[in-house]
Amino acid sequence: MSLFQNRQNGPKRLTLLTLCALVSGLTIAADVKPSASTDGQIDPSSGFIIKPGFEMVRAHCTACHSAKLVTQNHMSRERWLTTIRWMQKTQNLWPLPQEEEILDYLSANYGERAMGRRAPLPEHLMPKKVK
Numbered sequence: 857m858s859l860f861q862n863r864q865n866g867p868k869r870l871t872l873l874t875l876c877a878l879v880s881g882l883t884i885a886a887d888v889k890p891s892a893s894t895d896g897q898i899d900p901s902s903g904f905i906i907k908p909g910f911e912m913v914r915a916h917c918t919a920c921h922s923a924k925l926v927t928q929n930h931m932s933r934e935r936w937l938t939t940i941r942w943m944q945k946t947q948n949l950w951p952l953p954q955e956e957e958i959l960d961y962l963s964a965n966y967g968e969r970a971m972g973r974r975a976p977l978p979e980h981l982m983p984k985k986v987k
Contacts, residue, residue, distance in 0.1 A: 903927050909961030912954050920947070926966065933963035 897906045902923035904910045917926050920943075931939065936959055943949035952958060 905965045907961065907965055909957045910965075912957055913961050916952060916954075916958065920949070926962070930966050930969045931962075932968045933959055935968075936962045936966075 898904070899906050899910065899914065902914050902918060904914055904923055904927065913926070914923065917923065940949065940952065940955070940958075944951070
């Protein structure tokens with residue numbers, strides 16, 4: 857008898873089917889390419905949208921971390937600048953002579969989205985601190 861014909865193997869069968877579904881879903885998710893709301897092509901090596909300034913961003917940003925760290929974030933120009941300043945202050949990021957070009961690219965291609973994270977809860981709705 858096979859695994860699928862024996863009633864005693866019900867839990868094993870369910871586990872196997874669940875595992876197959878999970879692996880199939882992960883395989884499909886891995887094949888999904890980043891979607892750009894622009895007409896720009898996607899750089900296969902980094903995942904960045906190929907638009908003016910992308911080479912500069914790829915060179916500077918991926919020198920220290922994965923391009924995914926950039927592409928998964930969507931911030932305003934001001935927030936990108938704050939992030940760059942934080943990296944310069946705490947992570948030894950070098951001065952960026954092409955900072956305006958980098959900010960133009962990031963804010964145009966990875967700017968704020970209409971729907972982001974929810975706003976923080978008001979203080980009066982936060983759990984009380986236990987002393």
